[in-house]
Amino acid sequence: xxxxxxxxxxxxxxxxxxxxxxxxxxxxxxxxxxxxxxxxxxxxxxxxxxxxxxxxxxxxxxxxxxxxxxxxxxxxxxxxxxxxxxxxxxxxxxxxxxxxxxxxxxxxxxxxxxxxxxxxxxxxxxxxxxxxxxxxxxxxxxxxxxxxxxxxxxxxxxxxxxxxxxxxxxxxxxxxxxxxxxxxxxxxxxxxxxxxxxxxxxxxxxxxxxxxxxxxxxxxxxxxxxxxxxxxxxxxxxxxxx
Ligand code: F6R
Numbered sequence: 001x002x003x004x005x006x007x008x009x010x011x012x013x014x015x016x017x018x019x020x021x022x023x024x025x026x027x028x029x030x031x032x033x034x035x036x037x038x039x040x041x042x043x044x045x046x047x048x049x050x051x052x053x054x055x056x057x058x059x060x061x062x063x064x065x066x067x068x069x070x071x072x073x074x075x076x077x078x079x080x081x082x083x084x085x086x087x088x089x090x091x092x093x094x095x096x097x098x099x100x101x102x103x104x105x106x107x108x109x110x111x112x113x114x115x116x117x118x119x120x121x122x123x124x125x126x127x128x129x130x131x132x133x134x135x136x137x138x139x140x141x142x143x144x145x146x147x148x149x150x151x152x153x154x155x156x157x158x159x160x161x162x163x164x165x166x167x168x169x170x171x172x173x174x175x176x177x178x179x180x181x182x183x184x185x186x187x188x189x190x191x192x193x194x195x196x197x198x199x200x201x202x203x204x205x206x207x208x209x210x211x212x213x214x215x216x217x218x219x220x221x222x223x224x225x226x227x228x229x230x231x232x233x234x235x236x237x238x239x240x241x242x
Pocket of ligand 1: 138
């Protein structure tokens with residue numbers, strides 16, 4: 001596992017973006033596994049900048065996102081699909097029909113999850129997966145629990161997450177209570193993985209993920225089993241916490 005400590009957020013975002021850019025140059029038809037959240041925003045910004053400068057071509061790229069809120073349509077401002085359009089898809093030449101996000105409008109969870117597994121399989125799995133890290137050690141919406149869940153599944157959001165999200169919605173009732181998330185198998189089968197962590201609120205989770213025992217209590221700790229993980233973090237996230 002390679003660990004890169006960025007001088008600052010811009011620096012580590014650029015370094016992570018360089019890996020993605022290299023992947024696309026080597027393999028123009030790459031399947032990228034993408035994440036939402038504040039951590040990868042700088043990566044998307046950098047990739048858009050290089051695209052606008054004519055240095056990158058996304059026309060043959062496929063993307064498969066980690067997760068989506070159940071019940072939210074892609075046009076909803078808080079949906080993860082909307083996030084991806086806003087930060088990335090609308091600004092590069094990726095073909096929109098080659099961008100996959102779990103279908104939040106499918107209320108039959110079993111169907112939604114099975115269809116997403118099929119999408120992952122049909123595309124031959126992920127070449128390069130980008131991951132953020134939850135302060136509780138989650139990756140995607142794979143929350144701490146008693147077992148690692150291999151396949152795409154429907155997650156009941158914790159009250160903490162619902163409360164934290166309520167600031168983005170007009171009323172508490174509107175906040176989604178569930179989400180669809182790619183499982184651990186889809187993530188671990190990626191050929192290469194970039195794990196990003198920024199800020200001291202991620203320090204404990206990052207330390208546990210990198211140096212603790214492998215346990216579903218810290219979902220990101222399973223990445224210790226993967227042969228090609230590169231970690232991009234800032235000094236605060238890399239603070240040693242024991
Ligand atoms: C988002 C996702 C989540 C986030 C994590 C960190 O698609 O899969 O696991 O990566 O919650 O979120 P931020 O980056 O907002 O701190």
